[in-house]
Amino acid sequence: MAREANRQEDGCRHRGIRGGREVSLPETPEQQSFYEAVGGHETFVRIVDGFYRGVADDPVLRPMYPEEDLEPAKERLLMFLEQYWGGPTTYSAQRGHPRLRMRHAPFHVNPDARDRWLAHMRAALDEVGLSPLHEETLWDYLSRAAHAMVNTFERTEIGPAAGTRADLPLTSEN
Numbered sequence: 001m002a003r004e005a006n007r008q009e010d011g012c013r014h015r016g017i018r019g020g021r022e023v024s025l026p027e028t029p030e031q032q033s034f035y036e037a038v039g040g041h042e043t044f045v046r047i048v049d050g051f052y053r054g055v056a057d058d059p060v061l062r063p064m065y066p067e068e069d070l071e072p073a074k075e076r077l078l079m080f081l082e083q084y085w086g087g088p089t090t091y092s093a094q095r096g097h098p099r100l101r102m103r104h105a106p107f108h109v110n111p112d113a114r115d116r117w118l119a120h121m122r123a124a125l126d127e128v129g130l131s132p133l134h135e136e137t138l139w140d141y142l143s144r145a146a147h148a149m150v151n152t153f154e155r156t157e158i159g160p161a162a163g164t165r166a167d168l169p170l171t172s173e174n
């Protein structure tokens with residue numbers, strides 16, 4: 001009898017209580033990772049591909065990437081994002097702890113670089129067309145992460161932002 005009561009109590013722990021009513025929690029989608037929910041590897045590949053297409057033509061960002069070929073950098077960002085959102089943990093297996101701020105320290109990440117990085121991400125996400133909720137969740141994260149990566153407020157000495165800003169009414173030359 002006592003054993004029976006215990007068993008029932010145990011059973012209840014696997015259920016959620018909402019608004020006083022007991023409801024069985026569905027197996028999915030609450031157990032599904034964000035990675036799976038947005039379409040897994042294929043979706044992340046599309047996002048990262050789109051992003052690096054933008055980087056390849058960016059006069060400020062492109063020179064920051066050390067390799068001639070952007071492929072290895074693309075692979076690192078892909079592995080990181082997949083891992084972060086609940087996919088395979090290949091990033092940590094190959095690269096160890098992300099320590100992203102530290103890994104970005106050698107690069108000149110000022111607000112201009114950040115905004116360019118985000119603009120390419122924005123274009124990539126628009127191309128992929130996630131559902132509004134997934135989109136907002138991912139964008140919110142990327143935007144906060146990009147702001148946290150800024151490590152200098154000094155101007156970039158290359159690219160359009162380095163010279164006189166035609167979009168600003170007052171410059172030192174006026």
Ligand code: HEM
Nearest residue numbers: 064065073076077080095103107109113114117145146149
């Ligand atoms: C804010 C503007 C940013 C700039 C200008 C920037 C630039 C760079 C550069 C130049 C590299 C080196 C490329 C390589 O060899 O892998 C790099 C690496 C990387 N970035 Fe960024 N990044 C920015 C923001 C971010 C954000 C927001 C994330 C994550 C959400 C991120 C994730 C990574 C990762 C995972 C790596 C590879 C790290 C490693 O394992 O070595 N970056 N980034």
